[in-house]
Amino acid sequence: MSMTRKLLAVAATGAVLLSLAACSSDSGSTGGGDAAEGGTECNVGISMPTRSLERWINDGEQLQKALKDADCTVDLQYADNKTDQQISQIQNQIAGGAKILVIAAIDGEVLAPVLEEAKKQDATVIAYDRLINGTENVDYYATFDNYKVGQLQGEFIADQLDLAGGAGPFNLEPFAGSPDDNNAKFFFSGAWDVLLPYVEKGQLVVPSGKAPKSNDEWASIGIQGWASDKAQSEMDNRLSSFYSGDQKVDVVLSPNDSLAIGIIASLRSAGYAPGEDYPIISGQDADKANVKAILDGEQSMTVWKDTRTLGERVFTMIESIVAGEEVEVNDEETYDNGEKVVPSFLLDPEVVVKDDVQSKLVDSGFVKAGDVGL
Numbered sequence: 001m002s003m004t005r006k007l008l009a010v011a012a013t014g015a016v017l018l019s020l021a022a023c024s025s026d027s028g029s030t031g032g033g034d035a036a037e038g039g040t041e042c043n044v045g046i047s048m049p050t051r052s053l054e055r056w057i058n059d060g061e062q063l064q065k066a067l068k069d070a071d072c073t074v075d076l077q078y079a080d081n082k083t084d085q086q087i088s089q090i091q092n093q094i095a096g097g098a099k100i101l102v103i104a105a106i107d108g109e110v111l112a113p114v115l116e117e118a119k120k121q122d123a124t125v126i127a128y129d130r131l132i133n134g135t136e137n138v139d140y141y142a143t144f145d146n147y148k149v150g151q152l153q154g155e156f157i158a159d160q161l162d163l164a165g166g167a168g169p170f171n172l173e174p175f176a177g178s179p180d181d182n183n184a185k186f187f188f189s190g191a192w193d194v195l196l197p198y199v200e201k202g203q204l205v206v207p208s209g210k211a212p213k214s215n216d217e218w219a220s221i222g223i224q225g226w227a228s229d230k231a232q233s234e235m236d237n238r239l240s241s242f243y244s245g246d247q248k249v250d251v252v253l254s255p256n257d258s259l260a261i262g263i264i265a266s267l268r269s270a271g272y273a274p275g276e277d278y279p280i281i282s283g284q285d286a287d288k289a290n291v292k293a294i295l296d297g298e299q300s301m302t303v304w305k306d307t308r309t310l311g312e313r314v315f316t317m318i319e320s321i322v323a324g325e326e327v328e329v330n331d332e333e334t335y336d337n338g339e340k341v342v343p344s345f346l347l348d349p350e351v352v353v354k355d356d357v358q359s360k361l362v363d364s365g366f367v368k369a370g371d372v373g374l
């Protein structure tokens with residue numbers, strides 16, 4: 001059966017997406033677009049890590065809506081940050097006939113066996129945001145440039161402190177993301193390539209001693225599961241064990257917003273309040289609570305990844321797969337998963353500070369003014 005490409009304008013959260021065709025426009029059927037000649041049936045399983053973080057809820061729901069509007073069959077699952085649950089959800093999607101799997105892995109190292117099953121029914125696998133390692137059976141990777149996320153955090157800190165101008169010494173406490181998340185080492189490397197030279201020169205001092213000597217040691221300061229409460233207790237420990245008298249922390253490298261929330265809570269309970277001596281704190285994601293914290297002066301910046309553009313990119317990839325056309329990528333070098341270099345599409349992240357909240361986040365519809373107290 002041939003597939004008609006309806007170019008419907010699908011208004012999905014402000015973004016206009018090209019709609020995938022429903023094959024049987026004559027029968028008026030919705031759902032379960034059949035395969036184009038040489039293409040694939042539009043039956044998509046989406047596997048997201050957790051509902052506990054705002055971004056993944058948005059990611060999953062936006063893509064699901066766009067695909068449903070395009071008459072695809074879609075199954076969206078969240079795995080409560082539990083690897084076994086994610087594997088069994090993917091198994092169910094395969095059993096349900098999924099021909100395309102979009103997976104944001106909880107643990108990038110453990111999905112090879114389930115992807116082997118996916119390949120037996122010729123499913124195409126797109127790693128979403130996080131790479132899946134150790135398998136031939138991942139076809140594409142769509143993400144933001146993860147190294148650049150960290151680089152933007154490192155450069156922000158260096159600029160704010162005028163490190164290039166020789167200022168210092170400043171007390172720094174660095175954190176890294178979850179050791180099982182392939183992205184976390186890229187975030188850390190991007191930031192540490194900027195900051196480590198200043199640590200070596202003594203312009204940045206790390207009183208806790210938790211300063212990896214090289215990027216490879218990043219997991220030693222990783223926070224499992226990106227958990228806010230674990231970041232909070234780690235920061236509590238550092239402040240109570242390594243800071244005394246009127247010694248103050250000047251800057252915290254936080255790789256994302258969920259860690260920043262815990263770090264802010266810890267600082268607050270140690271008596272820090274926004275004002276002149278308040279530390280610089282980085283973040284990533286532009287979660288609502290953190291945008292509020294930025295407006296309140298409790299967080300200095302976040303690296304914004306407009307997840308709507310990631311959803312659009314994956315939608316475009318699916319559109320090509322369904323039509324049997326070549327999938328557009330823009331990076332075929334960076335993401336080696338141990339078995340192959342996975343063809344990737346990397347999107348650009350950008351810094352958001354207090355003055356950008358209205359123009360970048362609110363005006364674009366990413367957050368509602370009322371939700372962040374504007």
Ligand code: BGC
Nearest residue numbers: 053129130181183226256285
């Ligand atoms: C994502 C970040 C997110 C983190 C925690 C990473 O893989 O790229 O955007 O903050 O996971 O969920």
